[in-house]
Every structure is written in structure tokens, then in C-alpha cells.
Amino acid sequence: MSFEEDDAVILHDQHSEYDGEEGTVTQVMENMFGDATYTISFEDGQETGIPEDSLEAVEDEE
Template sequence: MSFEEDDRVILHDEHSDFDGETGTVTQKIETMFGDANYIVSFEDGQEQGVPEDNLEAAPDEDDEDADEE
């Protein structure tokens, strides 16, 4: 799955301080091999060079509200 700027994502990287946190894609960078790396901003900082395999689409905030009802 490809992500675009302003998409909300969950980072899965056990070596990152932001592992398991939800952030926002701020930039998509295409590598010379045609892969995408991302810069993801979090409340307390950002993670650069994140491969697509380490990201998962975050549920919409509207969906979370629906689960609580």
C-alpha cells in the first residue's frame, strides 16, 4: 500500500523510539530503485527514511468514535 502526504499511519519498527505510535506522513521520497521511503511526524519528533513495509494505515478517528458507541 502506498501512502501520501497527510496520511495517518502507525509505525512498526522495534529500533525506533516511535514504534507503535501513530503519526502523519509529511513527505514521500522515491528511491532510485522505485521504492518509497517516508518522513513521518509524531507528537514528539519525526522519523526519516521509513520504508513502506514499516507503516500501517491508521484507523480514521471517525471509525474509533463509532466503536465506542
């Protein structure tokens, strides 16, 4: 699943201080291998270069 800017996601990265936290996609980049990487903004910071497989979509509560 790919993500777009302004999508709400949960980060799963045990090496990140934001592991398990919900954030918002602020930038989508493509690396030299053609894979998407993401910049995610959290309430108190951001993480860059996050691979798609470290992200989980937040389900809408509608």
C-alpha cells in the same frame, strides 16, 4: 499499499523510539530503486526514510 502526505499511520520498527506510535506522513520520497520511503512526524519528533512495509494505515473512525 502506498501512503500520501497527511495520511495517519502507525510505525512498526523495533529499532525506533516511535515504534507503535501514530504519526502523520509529511513527505514521500522515492529511493534509487524506485521504492517509496516516507518521513513521518510524531508529536515530539520525526523519523525519515521509513519503508512502506514498516507502516500501517490508521483506520478512520467514522
